[in-house]
Amino acid sequence: MSSDPLDMAGLEDGIAHFEPKPGGLAARAAAGAAAPYLKGLNPEQRAAVETTDGPLLVLAGAGTGKTRVLTTRLAHLLHTAKAWPGQILAVTFTNKAAREMKDRIGQLIGGVVEGMTWLGTFHSIGVKILRRHAELAGLKSDFSILDTDDQIRLLKQIIAAHGLDEKRWPARQLAGHIDGWKNRGLTPDKVPAGEAAAYGNGKGGEIYAEYQQRLKILNAADFGDLLLESLRMFQENPDVLAEYQRRFKYMLVDEYQDTNVVQYLWLRLLAQQSQNICCVGDDDQSIYGWRGAEVDNILRFEKDFPGAKVIRLEQNYRSTPHILGAASGLIANNEGRLGKTLRTEINDGEKLTLRGHWDGDEEARAIGDDLEGLQRHGKNLNDTAILVRASFQMRAFEDRFITLGLPYRVIGGPRFYERQEIRDAMAYFKVLMSPDNDLAFERIINVPKRGIGDTSVKKMHAHARRNQTSLFRAAQMLAETDEFTPKTRKSLSDLLMSFSRWRQMETGMPHTELAEIILDESGYTQMWQNNKSADAEGRLENLKELVRSMQEFENMAGFLEHVSLVMDTDTQESDDKVNLMTLHSAKGLEFDTVFLPGWEEGLFPHQRSLDENGRAGLEEERRLAYVGITRAKQQAYISFAQNRRIHNQWQTALPSRFIDELPEAHVDTDPMSTSYGGYSIGGFGESGSRFEDLSPFSNTYATPGWQRAKERKQRGEMMRSTPHIIEGELVARDTAETTAFEKGERIFHQKFGYGIITGIDGNKLSIAFEKAGDKRVLDSFVTRA
DNA sequence: CTGGAGGATCTTTTT
């Protein structure tokens, strides 16, 4: 999403801003003289830029100048006057990518590009289209966008209304299913019966349908809807579709390997007319299968678009030959790739360094030492990064860096707009702008505490439903009656009056000032000021920051729209700091020195990935490893620990199978690497495997996790990716999940000691403990005495 | 209705 506030206001394409002059650059390019922006491109890159018409797939390996090609291509289209800015659709996955593209086009053609209305993320473009035609999707044009949190809260209400046990059927799980369905383009009526039945005793489909209805009533859309609904709108309204097909003369898609089914269908529909679609991607960097991305989309591009050209970018400008060699050797273990061979012209450089450690803390110490060493040698910390598989790994590093006083930054960590205080404040603003936003109103009706508890809110809900109106209006009505206790009634009318007061002030003052007034008068600021906990101060600071960031927007509405789509705040830090992030968020970045810790079976490849998706899961993990290594320009350090604390419990792990897959020629084992467990690492045994002693499972698919996954498959218990099997089995297993215990049995509980079972409800046991008295406990916490 | 205590659950990745 663009950070240009004008965009938010829904400004029209702004074609007038861009007027190539006859005889100018356009004519020059047409006449064959090489335009300046083409200089320095290699032949493949140049072909990718100049092949403007017809379907084109650019397979861009890591570090091959993908962004450069994309932006140059855009500039080329503009310069040769093939299209106005408003006639080009350019989609990316992240806001960052969109922003970067916009900036770089600006640099290429000099000055800021105006009118690139359709450059943005899938989601932001989806919203833009959906708002224009909201009524065709059963919404009003000012519909609100739910984030995951709202989504789950709403689902909880519906689930409870269906009388399902929240414990057994977590809303989170259903939210995951619904997201998955939406990613695959499945509206409630299209979900395969078996899948819909797998949740909530067969009620999954029903609840999904009801959820969709509720969204319409709330005048809201969730993330998945932004695309699914705009796709459906196109499918059901050929005239509108035709308008957009005509409008988009050229289409550009970044990170094509990450598109899911909806995105794919959406793109294909829009490209049908012009056929001028250029998709750029790298099948080896597809790492978002878990959220619905289909590598298949890239693998079958040529089938989908007959006559498509394919251009491979294989000249790498980033890494040393050792880094490329190691990465290529690793990824060669994957089947089902399109295949690329990366070349580099760099011919020196060090091998990758491999190290083993006793535990995660030692690993963090070693990397901390390395970083200090690099710093002493005048290296910039900004050019270094630690890439972890799972975010819990970050803690060890943060702890270590704090003790060392080594500056670091976490990229992609907990997001600013997801913090509680920010979401609360936003809810106030949302209610101000649209009082019918029930979810927002419910969020703040009793925050800070004003004596309006669950019972009162329930009454309002009931009243709202009876009168087919919103919660806010129901509250207004009930505040006039004797429905509530005097105290409750008083504070409710106070709140409602505050809102009408604020709404009146809205026109008379800057929105930032109003925001401050709201936070003060509502008592929200006070609430945190009174709070004694350690983070209260930080929260107040965040609230200030929130108001500050509103300044960049013309009005409150523009700001709210921005926030629902752009969940990150890009504070451009200039300080010199080590970068700490997950492998996923590292895609697209590069660093001189990269540390890749935690290469252990079970963690990387992640056990869950193997369990749930078997071989496909393993290959995605391997691509993740490939992404990790190829982030490095000069040096990569891979390490593993024998012991790691997970869940506050020590676990022993074997070195990752990926380590064995790295070609020896490109890897050095650190001589300082401590020997451990009685084995010395670093010696190359006769058989060639450096970790033969440690890793008895040199056969790639013989490790414990894989074996488990395979056994499960044979037993037919799999798995999310093979939905047809789910039907009877899972449902049967879950509903039949009564406990193996019987009434009257004597049991033992870790905390409460011995007791007798007095009652059973599903997997919950009522137990009379000898010492601790009567308790209700889950059966998994007790054993037979 | 509020607040505290204690139990349960969880940590893969995100627009």
Added chain:
DNA sequence: GATCCTCCAG
């Protein structure tokens, strides 16, 4: 270890 949730006393 942290956070969410439920239950219970005031």
